[in-house]
Amino acid sequence: xxxxxxxxxxxxxxxxxxxxxxxxxxxxxxxxxxxxxxxxxxxxxxxxxxxxxxxxxxxxxxxxxxxxxxxxxxxxxxxxxxxxxxxxxxxxxxxxxxxxxxxxxxxxxxxxxxxxxxxxx
Amino acid sequence: xxxxxxxxxxxxxxxxxxxxxxxxxxxxxxxxxxxxxxxxxxxxxxxxxxxxxxxxxxxxxxxxxxxxxxxxxxxxxxxxxxxxxxxxxxxxxxxxxxxxxxxxxxxxxxxxxxxxxxxxxxxxxxxxxxxxxxxxxxxxxxxxxxxxxxxxxxxxxxxxxxxxxxxxxxxxxxxxxxxxxxxxxxxxxxxxxxxxxxxxxxxxxxxxxxxxxxxxxxxxxxxxxxxxxxxxxxxxxxxxxxxxxxxxxxxxxxxxxxxxxxxxxxxxxxxxxxxxxxxxxxxxxxxxxxxxxxxxxxxxxxxxxxxxxxxxxxxxxxxxxxxxxxxxx
Ligand SMILES: [Fe+2]
Ligand SMILES: [Fe+2]
Numbered sequence: 397x398x399x400x401x402x403x404x405x406x407x408x409x410x411x412x413x414x415x416x417x418x419x420x421x422x423x424x425x426x427x428x429x430x431x432x433x434x435x436x437x438x439x440x441x442x443x444x445x446x447x448x449x450x451x452x453x454x455x456x457x458x459x460x461x462x463x464x465x466x467x468x469x470x471x472x473x474x475x476x477x478x479x480x481x482x483x484x485x486x487x488x489x490x491x492x493x494x495x496x497x498x499x500x501x502x503x504x505x506x507x508x509x510x511x512x513x514x515x516x517x
Numbered sequence: 518x519x520x521x522x523x524x525x526x527x528x529x530x531x532x533x534x535x536x537x538x539x540x541x542x543x544x545x546x547x548x549x550x551x552x553x554x555x556x557x558x559x560x561x562x563x564x565x566x567x568x569x570x571x572x573x574x575x576x577x578x579x580x581x582x583x584x585x586x587x588x589x590x591x592x593x594x595x596x597x598x599x600x601x602x603x604x605x606x607x608x609x610x611x612x613x614x615x616x617x618x619x620x621x622x623x624x625x626x627x628x629x630x631x632x633x634x635x636x637x638x639x640x641x642x643x644x645x646x647x648x649x650x651x652x653x654x655x656x657x658x659x660x661x662x663x664x665x666x667x668x669x670x671x672x673x674x675x676x677x678x679x680x681x682x683x684x685x686x687x688x689x690x691x692x693x694x695x696x697x698x699x700x701x702x703x704x705x706x707x708x709x710x711x712x713x714x715x716x717x718x719x720x721x722x723x724x725x726x727x728x729x730x731x732x733x734x735x736x737x738x739x740x741x742x743x744x745x746x747x748x749x750x751x752x753x754x755x756x757x758x759x760x761x762x763x764x765x766x767x768x769x770x771x772x773x774x775x776x777x778x779x780x781x782x783x784x785x786x787x788x789x790x791x792x793x794x795x796x797x798x799x800x801x802x803x804x805x806x807x808x809x810x811x812x813x814x815x816x817x818x819x820x821x822x823x824x825x826x827x828x829x830x831x832x833x834x835x836x837x838x839x840x841x842x843x844x845x846x
Contacts (some may be wrong), residue, residue, distance in 0.1 A: 413702075424834075426629070427627055427628065427629045428834075430619075430622075447616060447618060447619060447685075447688075448619045449615065450619075450628065451841075452831075452834040452837065452838035453834075453837070453838035453841060456834060456838070463608075463612075463614075464612055464615055467608070467609070467612065468692075470805075484558075486558075500838075515831045516844070
């Protein structure tokens with residue numbers, strides 16, 4: 397598989413790759429592929445990442461995800477995505493990729509000084 | 518990584534010193550010191566990684582081996598209510614195993630590899646599961662004491678320095694509290710029942726109390742990995758500290774149950790503000806660890822058989838998936 401894969405469970409690289417993106421030493425031959433699971437906890441909220449699991453195909457991944465992540469009615473909708481299909485920003489989460497936003501405090505409302513007593517602003 | 522459109526970012530990235538071993542180590546140390554989490558794709562020392570793999574794999578194995586002693590009673594639960602509860606609990610433990618295996622996989626090992634090591638006896642699971650469940654009351658004693666001790670151990674792990682482990686523990690801890698409460702309720706019902714039921718509950722507590730105290734591991738001065746794990750913030754409290762916390766919680770709970778804890782030396786120490794407790798028989802712990810507990814062989818054999826007996830299901834699912842991929846192609 398190419399490129400960095402997404403976070404799983406908990407933040408995984410996909411099976412067959414070690415956490416730093418190099419091929420894992422161990423053979424993963426025959427192991428079911430890894431899927432990322434996203435759960436919408438109730439209507440009106442977006443799906444959010446719940447974790448990952450192994451399954452032979454998408455249909456089984458959905459069923460496994462239901463049993464694994466919604467045993468207590470934690471969800472009304474589930475997405476499963478092959479981990480290998482996730483493209484992640486960088487192997488290094490402290491990467492300067494995000495630096496451009498670092499020096500722009502004027503994008504936040506707290507940057508602006510407003511005289512006391514001004515209402516609804 | 519994906520290429521960035523920001524020229525500024527590209528230059529910054531080429532910075533000279535960020536990837537020397539010293540710089541990486543310093544960055545890791547700073548993250549641990551600042552209590553930020555280490556995430557899978559961060560650089561980490563090899564020993565940190567291997568310590569986590571060992572501990573998390575052992576933890577995952579314990580969850581799935583731990584299904585066996587309780588599953589022993591599912592078919593003989595005394596009521597439909599108790600049967601449904603016990604099935605839900607055992608199913609949760611399977612789930613805990615899966616959360617932990619996938620968290621461990623973020624460190625670059627595969628679940629198959631971990632299972633192979635468990636089956637070959639090369640990775641451990643908690644010794645507590647090498648004791649038999651002789652009576653129905655054992656299900657209650659396990660929920661109250663064994664899950665109780667596990668919770669005491671696991672709550673601090675929710676703040677473990679390794680992100681995926683900490684997140685798995687948050688999920689697990691939420692589910693564990695029902696495990697402990699159902700066990701307590703079960704014991705309470707027996708304790709307040711007939712004389713024979715009360716005696717059965719007392720006998721179960723007598724047998725599970727000491728092994729539960731051993732779940733916290735050897736005393737601090739003999740614990741091989743503790744100091745380093747504390748420094749890495751994988752561990753937040755020492756074995757003895759957690760054991761003491763557990764004893765202090767259990768004594769008043771036992772009083773309300775109307776059951777006694779099998780330790781003549783157990784008494785409140787005004788000065789320490791804790792309960793004193795008697796000496797633990799660590800030779801028993803060592804024996805069980807060496808494989809000589811009452812059920813070591815049975816547990817591992819059952820696990821291997823379950824894995825082997827499931828192979829046709831795995832093969833069929835894989836064949837089905839392959840057939841559908843072909844049909845779609
Ligand atoms: Fe558990
Ligand atoms: Fe549990």
